[in-house]
Amino acid sequence: MSELLELSVAEAAAGIAAREISTGEYFEAWHAAALGDELNAYLWQVEEGNGYEVREGPLKGIPVAVKDIFCTEGSPTTAGSRILEGYLPPYTATAVRRLDAAGARVLGKTNMDEFAMGSSNENSAYGPVLNPWDRKRVPGGSSGGSAAVVAGGLAPCAIGTDTGGSIRQPASLCGIVGLKPTYGAISRYGMIAFASSLDQCGPLTRDVTDAALLLAALQGRDPCDSTSVGIEGGIVAPSRESLEGLRFGVPAELARDEIDAGVREVFEATLTRIEDLGGEIAAVALPSAEHGISAYYVIAPAEASSNLARYDGVRYGMRSESGGDLLEMYETTRAEGFGPEVKRRIMLGTYALSSGYYEAYYGQAQKVRTRIAADFDTAFAGVDFVVTPTSPSVAFGLGEKTDDPLSMYLNDFFTVPMSLAGIPAISIPAGLAEPPGGGARLPVGFQIAAPAFGEQKLLEAAYALEREIGFEARSGSDDG
Amino acid sequence: MAELEAVIGLEIHVQLATRTKMFCGCELSFGDEPNTHTCPVCLAHPGVLPVPNEQAIRYALQIAAALECEVAPRSIFHRKNYFYPDNPKAYQISQYDIPLAVDGKLGDVRIHRAHLEEDAAKMVHVGESGRIHGSGASLVDFNRGGTPLVEIVTEPDLRGAAEAAEWARLLRETVRQLGVSDVNMEEGSLRVDANVSVRPAGSATLGTKTELKNMNSFRFLQRGIEAELERQRGLVEAGGAVEQETLHFDPASGSLTSLRSKEEAHDYRYFPEPDLVPLAPTEEMLREAREALPELPAARAERYRAEVRLSAEVAALLAADPETAAFFERAAGAAEGVEAKVIANWVTGELAAALRQDRGEGGAADSKVTPEALAALVGMVQEKKISHGSGKTVLAALVAEGGEPAAIVEREGLAQMSSEGGELEAIVAAAIEADPAAAEQVRSGNQKAIGALVGYVMRETKGRADGGEVNRLLREQLGL
Numbered sequence: 037m038s039e040l041l042e043l044s045v046a047e048a049a050a051g052i053a054a055r056e057i058s059t060g061e062y063f064e065a066w067h068a069a070a071l072g073d074e075l076n077a078y079l080w081q082v083e084e085g086n087g088y089e090v091r092e093g094p095l096k097g098i099p100v101a102v103k104d105i106f107c108t109e110g111s112p113t114t115a116g117s118r119i120l121e122g123y124l125p126p127y128t129a130t131a132v133r134r135l136d137a138a139g140a141r142v143l144g145k146t147n148m149d150e151f152a153m154g155s156s157n158e159n160s161a162y163g164p165v166l167n168p169w170d171r172k173r174v175p176g177g178s179s180g181g182s183a184a185v186v187a188g189g190l191a192p193c194a195i196g197t198d199t200g201g202s203i204r205q206p207a208s209l210c211g212i213v214g215l216k217p218t219y220g221a222i223s224r225y226g227m228i229a230f231a232s233s234l235d236q237c238g239p240l241t242r243d244v245t246d247a248a249l250l251l252a253a254l255q256g257r258d259p260c261d262s263t264s265v266g267i268e269g270g271i272v273a274p275s276r277e278s279l280e281g282l283r284f285g286v287p288a289e290l291a292r293d294e295i296d297a298g299v300r301e302v303f304e305a306t307l308t309r310i311e312d313l314g315g316e317i318a319a320v321a322l323p324s325a326e327h328g329i330s331a332y333y334v335i336a337p338a339e340a341s342s343n344l345a346r347y348d349g350v351r352y353g354m355r356s357e358s359g360g361d362l363l364e365m366y367e368t369t370r371a372e373g374f375g376p377e378v379k380r381r382i383m384l385g386t387y388a389l390s391s392g393y394y395e396a397y398y399g400q401a402q403k404v405r406t407r408i409a410a411d412f413d414t415a416f417a418g419v420d421f422v423v424t425p426t427s428p429s430v431a432f433g434l435g436e437k438t439d440d441p442l443s444m445y446l447n448d449f450f451t452v453p454m455s456l457a458g459i460p461a462i463s464i465p466a467g468l469a470e471p472p473g474g475g476a477r478l479p480v481g482f483q484i485a486a487p488a489f490g491e492q493k494l495l496e497a498a499y500a501l502e503r504e505i506g507f508e509a510r511s512g513s514d515d516g
Numbered sequence: 517m518a519e520l521e522a523v524i525g526l527e528i529h530v531q532l533a534t535r536t537k538m539f540c541g542c543e544l545s546f547g548d549e550p551n552t553h554t555c556p557v558c559l560a561h562p563g564v565l566p567v568p569n570e571q572a573i574r575y576a577l578q579i580a581a582a583l584e585c586e587v588a589p590r591s592i593f594h595r596k597n598y599f600y601p602d603n604p605k606a607y608q609i610s611q612y613d614i615p616l617a618v619d620g621k622l623g624d625v626r627i628h629r630a631h632l633e634e635d636a637a638k639m640v641h642v643g644e645s646g647r648i649h650g651s652g653a654s655l656v657d658f659n660r661g662g663t664p665l666v667e668i669v670t671e672p673d674l675r676g677a678a679e680a681a682e683w684a685r686l687l688r689e690t691v692r693q694l695g696v697s698d699v700n701m702e703e704g705s706l707r708v709d710a711n712v713s714v715r716p717a718g719s720a721t722l723g724t725k726t727e728l729k730n731m732n733s734f735r736f737l738q739r740g741i742e743a744e745l746e747r748q749r750g751l752v753e754a755g756g757a758v759e760q761e762t763l764h765f766d767p768a769s770g771s772l773t774s775l776r777s778k779e780e781a782h783d784y785r786y787f788p789e790p791d792l793v794p795l796a797p798t799e800e801m802l803r804e805a806r807e808a809l810p811e812l813p814a815a816r817a818e819r820y821r822a823e824v825r826l827s828a829e830v831a832a833l834l835a836a837d838p839e840t841a842a843f844f845e846r847a848a849g850a851a852e853g854v855e856a857k858v859i860a861n862w863v864t865g866e867l868a869a870a871l872r873q874d875r876g877e878g879g880a881a882d883s884k885v886t887p888e889a890l891a892a893l894v895g896m897v898q899e900k901k902i903s904h905g906s907g908k909t910v911l912a913a914l915v916a917e918g919g920e921p922a923a924i925v926e927r928e929g930l931a932q933m934s935s936e937g938g939e940l941e942a943i944v945a946a947a948i949e950a951d952p953a954a955a956e957q958v959r960s961g962n963q964k965a966i967g968a969l970v971g972y973v974m975r976e977t978k979g980r981a982d983g984g985e986v987n988r989l990l991r992e993q994l995g996l
Contacts, residue, residue, distance in 0.1 A: 125563070126561065127556050260567060263790075352561065
């Protein structure tokens, strides 16, 4: 049984296609593993059996863990919030439908920061997710549950959402692969909105090949999402082994002092591996990227303040018992239903959009966003990829940064510029590093970003680099 | 103090008669069971996205073409944020700084802008007040929520309540003839708000305006504006100042009550809707919108003035509805040797009067009188085959029973008494003999006295004599 859990998704799918593996047995193995969740990573798990019919397709019989931000018809969907407690969506998100159409099956819904707002998963109304490498540490966020189930052997693969780093940062902190595709590559329909112009669905997997397999099924234009376009030509399994002829740009502006020494070491070692594979390292300039965090923390809260206004207790979800008239019902429902980080961002965003402040905040932030996108355009004229550490640190301790939102926001320093530019970026595990205070070594992610819709090329480069790195470590395997 | 001049602009909401809603696939309905035409999108469930209705865009482009507006190559949808139970997303998708259409004209009134948006749901407040405050409960029917709307805003070009109501009728007729809306004010598919202010006549600056809402007929629109103008004139003449506020018109009492003052005005925190791409009509869509335009009342009236040399008043009467216009044009085409202008006068004069007398309401087109019959009748009058008075008698018969004028003339013996044969001369002589006093007065210069003699002849001939001819014979026999 347990050797089934050792297989990658691609290997399992091949076994299922060759009828060497029974879909029922494979699913039950993973279902049993999922039920053994001690990380608080799942918020809901599917019931066994229940007459599920296995569909033919490239993901036939593959269980997938789904971030609880995707609506699943008839199954609880909370977005990690008290305000959606008990909510049963009347429809299913396009991304989940596409996985289903490819033969995959939802294994469970994963814990997350409330409405995807957070970098540590400590903002979930249902308690924090524990990092499988060290249960006193955070898994990252906001797709922390999805990262933890893959890293912790509770699911073969997962999907999450990335608004400013919410797939890449937890993938980095949990030692797995996380891909944020180009904005518009995958439909957002049925994905509960945090910041609509930034939100994008993507896979969290053990390796790059599995990420490609999931992306191939997920991507595509959806008539229900006017901003979706899909990836022309689709996605195939990557096979590149050399990086010959490819240029990797390292932005000088992102080399900050705040980076952990261990993270810096792994990053530099990875640059050497790129050169070993025949790739070229070059310096690039992203002069506006350092303003990314400031712009992001105006734009994302502004959109969130509007997106989250629908949770008013009138039609679905929680309604406060203590409400009096209409206004009191709105106020008490939202006061009781939202957590502190969500309230903070709603207030920030409401302020930024207010008459008289709009130009100074939202307008200015959009200008910065345009400049960052232009910076990348310029950079990509000279290099094929831009590379950075995914996160400035390895997984930090639970409660370590909860009292300091600004320090928490800086976790997104390396991931936010790509989100603002709408370009694809992947985080792959590049090695292990000791945390600043000492202790067992923890995973470090390496981020590669490509021009819009350059996913295939990005996956090819990540695949070659992944082979070279040979990151075989699993959670708990390095504690000896 | 100079006389106070009224300055009025209108804001018109037109519900488009598309099959489905603006941003989802729910069918439009009026009067159906509440909440039977809803879906996750128009109920604002978590994760849903809007998809613009192409038919609504085409209809809006037709309105823009009819109003001679410039269409923006890329107009932008915005979110207008406010909390209210009839607004499930807590924002309305509307257009703000770059609307679909600008700078148009209808009749003598300039169009400031026309844009696309979605309607709110319908609320029913249970209890005495009929408003949300003080009601026992409020019910929401989401069937109406999401209905496509075009909002049309005029420049403040209207100078009186009657003029405003008259122009609003022209707009309704124009939109009705496009076939893009039911334009029913009672059912709310046409809603007209008025911005009203006063200023010293001749002044170029605008006074402080108030906004009048809830006038659900043209009569109420006129009465509401009249009441508000009276109130503002009273205020200003007494040395007071008008305060900017929104007023609610109560049709039962004719009174205006304040809904909210300037201080209570919402900050809608408009920002571009990130879930939608810019609205960029194709050349083909623009061409189709222009080609779909029927000749509209204002253009038709202009053509009648220029080509048929009709007075503005008669031209407007004929041009208002396409059926009457078509009736006129067929009659004018069928008439031989009769000027179209004479036909026009018959349609708007004698025929309209006869129809009013017969049935009260209804136009020429749906009467028993055919355009050919009217043309023949007017021809007979012009050729003096029958008198003008007999013409009206024949017309009354045509209105009552239809048929051919010649047959009615024959049957009723109305053929004009010719002066040949001496019959009419004999009756004229008899008239002079019967009223020698009147005859003497005419001879001594009292022209008015001839009326008594003419009357005698008309009675004797049962109106079959031509008035002009009778006059001529009388004067001849009186030696004048």
